[in-house]
Amino acid sequence: MKAVRSYPRPEPKRVGNGLIITSMVLSLCILSLIRTRYISSPFGKSQDLSDRSRRLVSRGEEDEGNRVLLEELREAKRPICVETSRRSDVCEASGDVRVHGSSQTVFVDRDLTSQEWKIKPYARKHDKGALANVKEWTIKAVPDKAPQCTDNHSVPAVVFSVGGYTGNLFHDFTDVLVPLFLTTRHFRGEVQFVVTDAKAWWLIKFSQVLRQLSNYEIIDADADGDAVRCFPRVVAGLTFHKELGIDPAKSPNGYAMADFKEMLREAYGLERAAAEPAGDKWDVRRKPRLLIISRKGSRVFLNERGMSDMAMSLGFDVRVADPDVTTDIGKFARLVNSADVLIGVHGSGLTNVVFLPRGAVFIQVVPMGNLGWLARDTFENPSPEMELKYSAYRIQADESTLSDQYPKDHPVFTDPQSIHKKGWGELSRIYLNNQNLKPHLGRLRLALLEALKLLPHSHTMAQ
Template sequence: MNDLGTQKSQLASIKENRGEVEGQGRIARDQEGEGEEMKTVRSYPRSEPRRVVNGLIIGSMVLSLCILSLIRGKSQDLSDRSRRLVSIGEDDEGNRVLLEELREAKRPMCAETNRRSDVCEASGDVRVRGSSQTIFVSPDLTNQEWKMKPYARKHDQRALANVKEWTVKPVSGQTPLPACTDNHTVPAVVFSIGGYAGNLFHDFTDVLVPLFLTARRFRGEVQFVVADARAWWLSKFSPVLRKLSNYEIVDADADEDAVRCFPTVVAGLTFHKELGVDSTQSPTGYAMADFKAMLREAYGLEREAADVADDKWDIRRKPRLLIISRMVSRVFLNERGMSDMAMSLGFDVRVADPDVATDIGKFARLVNSADVLIGVHGAGLANIVFLPRGAVFIQVVPIGKLDWLTKNTFENPSLEMELKYLSYQIQADESTLSDQYPKDHPVFTDPQSIHKKGWDELSRVYLENQNLKPHLSRLRLTLLEALNILPHGRAMAQ
């Protein structure tokens, strides 16, 4: 029994010891688990700086990207602005002209498009008071005041004497912009029809061609504000003006105290060259052919080209010769003989004397019907703008070494109009100057000495006091040359 009790006592002791060991094991495991939890808790503070650093790095990268995007946007904006500024114009040698440095934040308001004209352009809150010839702009656009005359002959003081000066004026923050009396949703083009307007050549080269270059891009959605307006001029060229603008013209001088507000204002007209368009300077790529196409639409002209149709009756019809007559100076003294001789060659001859009062629509249709046009150098030759492509233009050049003048004003432009150009050079015995001066006079022997005395003297001698009587035998050869150029002439020879 004692042995049995002893065994029970030992067994209980073993169980107690094993339970203690197991308990210690559980405690150890619990402590180990608790240690793992504590390790997890303690490891968080050690990883937090790493995460913060990572966050800062990522944030810095995002911020850098934002800054780069802003810089790129600013750079692109400056690049775009630079391109807009550069597109404002070029001088006669093709050099870009800017009137402010590109490094300045504000866009230049005005620039030379050519030595012949200044153009000011502003967008935003722009207000025009025609009665005071003032264009008000926000100081956000520019801080410089500009004065200009919106007529494309800027160095010709005689022409500009009839053109009022306009001011592009930034209004300071302390002085509010004048209140709008009329609000417009389309851009405005401000230009003058003073100067030499009324002379057909200058009507086209100083006003209508530059107006086409300036306003055509708006496709009719533009308001014309006309300075130095003449009602008869606006009426005469109303078909062209209506083709370029869908809105009634604003007479700036008669606009009293109206303040007209526009989203954009262009003051002055873009000029390229005499009676011509340089497509390389035009952002839209317009050429003189586009101007002529616009004229055909404006005046309802039927013939785009002088080519004959396939119809046999059209092929056999007589080619039409139009003689531009003059009544004051550089007059054809044997005009009737010229006409009879031309008819003997097979021409259908018309003689016309355009003047300021001529209905330009009717005259344009007459010119458009011609296959050959002949006339003495002068404003009336500007009617070649209505000739169909491929027609022959013969310019009669008076005595006086005037080739430089006749070339720049009509010969070169006619070639850009896709006309066939011929010239007839007057000889001494075909000019009335031979009745006024001896043969050895500098008028004949040294024309440059007359040129050196200035335009007034040159004009007085060679343009205002010279009439002409071409030798019909010489002129006949020129008309035969013209006839051979025309498809009608080739058909008649068959």
């Protein structure tokens, strides 16, 4: 009888255990659904979780499960500062976010964080020279006496600096415009730009690009006086992937440099998406266009006229242009877009290759000084992502004015690394700022003929 009576006793326990397990599974499912629905990534859809958590408390649902949930909701709402790469930090907060631009402060709900965050919103975080020209911003909990909103905005804000090295075209694009595209394109214009370290001329110069990315007038944070602007979400800093490039695997919606170039085409009304002409064959009446990027001051082509004449003898329609800082960037973009082949010496002016049509050929002339690494990192590596055919023309000693300044056995020629070891200042003084070039026309002719073979449709050229 004892054995018979002993079997029924465990049954209620099994039922109880089943109920407990079922309850736990349901709780986990509910938590999972809530987290999926409300807890967004730094660049996902924002939600006001703070209000939701308060409603849980107000309903008296303070059992253990809701306390865990409440804690997770608060954790999810805490402003997050993440390193998107070695070059950039990005901070984000959602909910009731207040921006006091003149003091470079972003206030967030005190439920979200007790930590104070600091950021210089420019994508060159370890470069002291660049950051010397960038103001530091603070993200912190709103004080007991909250600053009252003077302006309420219904769209997210993105805070970024146009200080640093802006004014140099390469840095304009690699430090600001490409990261800005990467950070904001998925908002489809419904985003407010809050600019710090503003330069009026810079904002005017790139106004067509800025208008492609935001439907709203730019706010100059430093000149915003006592205004306290309230946003549902604020992103401070810009996402950076690599020099003049985007990693589609890491970008919202899989954006790539081809998408950035398409945005530039829309901004500047560029006609040519691709180097091939209309139809399936080259128009024999249309000569291939060669654009020579000219320079003044340093790394100058001393035989520019001879280069142009030689190229015309091959059948090129040649244009020579200098994209100095006063150039109308839209007008120059349209000239670049008309080219089939572009050639120029390493320097910021080559950044204009972003306007070349797909399939165009880009020849980077690399000065003496063992500068292959510099040429590679700045323009060679980004070229395939921009759908360009790349070629390098490396200057020899007798094509450089350095041969007139130093004996043949000088370390400038025999041991460039000894110059590199002295630092960027000495490297740039000798090899970048104190060198002009005179390419051999015979060598250059072969390079141009090779470039034509790389075009989508080959021309019949003089041999």
